[in-house]
Amino acid sequence: MSATQDGQAEREDRRVTDSGIEIQPLYRPEANGLAPSRDLGVPGEPPFTRGVYPTMYRGRLWTMRQYAGMGTAKDTNERFRYLLDHGQTGLSVAFDLPTQMGYDSDHARAEGEVGKTGVAIDSLDDMRLLFDAIPLDQVTTSMTINATAAILLLLYELVAEEQGVGPDRIGGTVQNDILKEYAARGTYIYPPRPSMRLITDVFGYCQDRIPKWNTISISGYHMREAGCTAVQEVAFTLSNAMAYVQAALDAGLAVDDFGLRLSFFFACHQNFFEEVAKFRAARRMWARIMTERFAAKDPRSAMLRFHTQTGGVTLTAQQPENNVVRTALEALSAVLGGTQSLHTNSFDEALSLPTEHAVKIALRTQQIIAFETGVTHTADPLGGSYFVESLTN
Numbered sequence: 001m002s003a004t005q006d007g008q009a010e011r012e013d014r015r016v017t018d019s020g021i022e023i024q025p026l027y028r029p030e031a032n033g034l035a036p037s038r039d040l041g042v043p044g045e046p047p048f049t050r051g052v053y054p055t056m057y058r059g060r061l062w063t064m065r066q067y068a069g070m071g072t073a074k075d076t077n078e079r080f081r082y083l084l085d086h087g088q089t090g091l092s093v094a095f096d097l098p099t100q101m102g103y104d105s106d107h108a109r110a111e112g113e114v115g116k117t118g119v120a121i122d123s124l125d126d127m128r129l130l131f132d133a134i135p136l137d138q139v140t141t142s143m144t145i146n147a148t149a150a151i152l153l154l155l156y157e158l159v160a161e162e163q164g165v166g167p168d169r170i171g172g173t174v175q176n177d178i179l180k181e182y183a184a185r186g187t188y189i190y191p192p193r194p195s196m197r198l199i200t201d202v203f204g205y206c207q208d209r210i211p212k213w214n215t216i217s218i219s220g221y222h223m224r225e226a227g228c229t230a231v232q233e234v235a236f237t238l239s240n241a242m243a244y245v246q247a248a249l250d251a252g253l254a255v256d257d258f259g260l261r262l263s264f265f266f267a268c269h270q271n272f273f274e275e276v277a278k279f280r281a282a283r284r285m286w287a288r289i290m291t292e293r294f295a296a297k298d299p300r301s302a303m304l305r306f307h308t309q310t311g312g313v314t315l316t317a318q319q320p321e322n323n324v325v326r327t328a329l330e331a332l333s334a335v336l337g338g339t340q341s342l343h344t345n346s347f348d349e350a351l352s353l354p355t356e357h358a359v360k361i362a363l364r365t366q367q368i369i370a371f372e373t374g375v376t377h378t379a380d381p382l383g384g385s386y387f388v389e390s391l392t393n
Contacts, residue, residue: 017274017391019229027386039284039393043379045299047287049280049392050380051338052303057376061089063341064366065142066359067309069094069118073129076119079359080134086360087367090341091172092142093130094118095152100187102148118144127155128162137165141172142217142307142341147189149176150202157210173214173263173307176202179240184222199244200251203258214263216244217307224267225313230278237264238285245294255294259301268334269311270326276382277391279306279337284392308334309343315350323347328365335369336382342366 015023041047044054053059066083068091070076080091095118098110104122105114114120121127131141136159145152153174160170178195181188188195199216206213220237228236241262248258266282268275286304290296310330315323324347331344344362346354354362370376382388 017230018269018271019231019274021231021274021391023387024390027390029386040383040389046291046302048283048303050383052283052305052340054379056338056379057335057370058378061370061376062335062339062366063090063140064088064363064370065090065092065307065341065343066363067092067094067144067343068359069096070353071096071115071119073119073121073126077130077132077134079356080131082356083359083363084134084139086363088363090140090142091134092343093144095143095145096120097187099152100145100148102151102189121152121155124155124158127152127159131156131159135165136160136163137169142175143172144175146175146178146181147187147195149174150198150205153202153206153210153213167210168212170210171212173217174202175219175265176216177219177240177244177265179243180219180222180236183236184226196244196247197251200248200253203248203253203261204251206261207253207257211261213261214305215258215261217263217265218244219265221265221267221309224269225311230269230271230274233267234278234282234285237266238282238289241286242289242293245290249294255290255296256298256301259290259294259296260298262301262305263340264304264306266306266308266339267311268308268330268337268339270314270330272329272333273388273391275330275333276337277388279308279334279339280380280388280392282306283338305340307341307343308337308339310334310345312345312349315345315347317350320347320350323350324361324365327362328369331365332369332373332375335375338380 040049043051043056068079070079096115097113099121103110105120143152157167176199203215206215218237218241220233223236224233283304287302290302296302310327314326327344334342344365346358346362348354348358
């Protein structure tokens with residue numbers, strides 16, 4: 001075979017990840033440039049490459065948190081209770097666009113959008129109905145809300161108070177990430193500067209009053225779904241995170257006070273090993289950013305704790321049953337990457353809001369991974385793989 005033919009065959013055999021990272025046919029110890037003590041450490045210790053907790057899922061499983069919003073507060077409450085009855089361990093609220101933009105359901109600009117992409121919340125009464133018969137001291141709640149995050153958080157706090165649950169006993173997350181709204185989603189109300197003020201005000205309020213609450217979920221998911229790569233997802237997310245930390249410092253907050261309650265949100269798509277490496281790399285980089293750039297002293301401030309949702313754009317309306325397999329593999333890579341909570345998409349979500357049948361399969365997917373595969377028995381089971389460590393680097 002000629003040199004030209006050799007080169008052509010080599011090009012035709014070239015394999016790359018979704019981010020364009022070239023994959024070699026074989027990885028050897030010397031290929032990854034790894035310094036184990038510097039880059040890996042052990043789980044639960046900086047730089048947290050191998051996980052944020054010492055025993056990871058052997059000590060405590062990730063939170064199984066299916067995202068749900070069914071139009072009305074009553075219907076959404078019924079879905080929440082259905083999921084909890086089937087073993088879900090955390091709640092995640094999808095709000096409709098008028099709620100996200102601060103419009104009541106009877107506002108002219110809300111016409112045609114009420115209850116369409118989530119639950120409509122206009123008042124404290126709606127919030128009471130949303131969490132009816134759900135003890136808020138026994139479950140954590142994630143709320144995907146940004147421009148109006150402070151308002152929805154207050155309503156949640158008031159409902160808990162009516163249940164006899166004090167603010168020091170409730171746990172959960174508000175997304176509260178306005179920068180990615182300008183970049184990828186569009187549900188912003190105010191310009192960036194006053195929006196950042198609202199975000200850091202939530203940091204300070206929760207620090208003093210709701211100490212178990214995650215004050216932000218810095219999100220790469222929406223940018224990934226809008227078309228960026230895994231590498232870009234981490235880059236944009238950590239860039240936004242640095243902006244929030246600096247804004248909080250400029251507002252007079254101390255990094256080791258608010259840093260403990262920062263959280264993140266990533267997508268998980270189909271390039272299995274790249275997704276695992278993405279999560280490990282993000283943890284390592286964030287630990288260094290917080291300690292070297294922002295001088296955090298508390299190791300907990302340097303932990304990148306994150307929620308994962310399987311890829312929405314990877315679902316197909318054609319042959320939707322195949323989405324069960326896609327979601328299962330994406331969920332497995334999120335678990336092997338060390339996620340703290342997980343939403344698995346339902347197989348019918350390319351067509352509609354998920355049916356009870358479909359959402360139960362999605363939840364069972366997580367439970368099968370947790371209880372039937374053995375992947376939870378040791379922390380970071382892919383750690384040390386020449387391929388995974390090379391991708392992580």
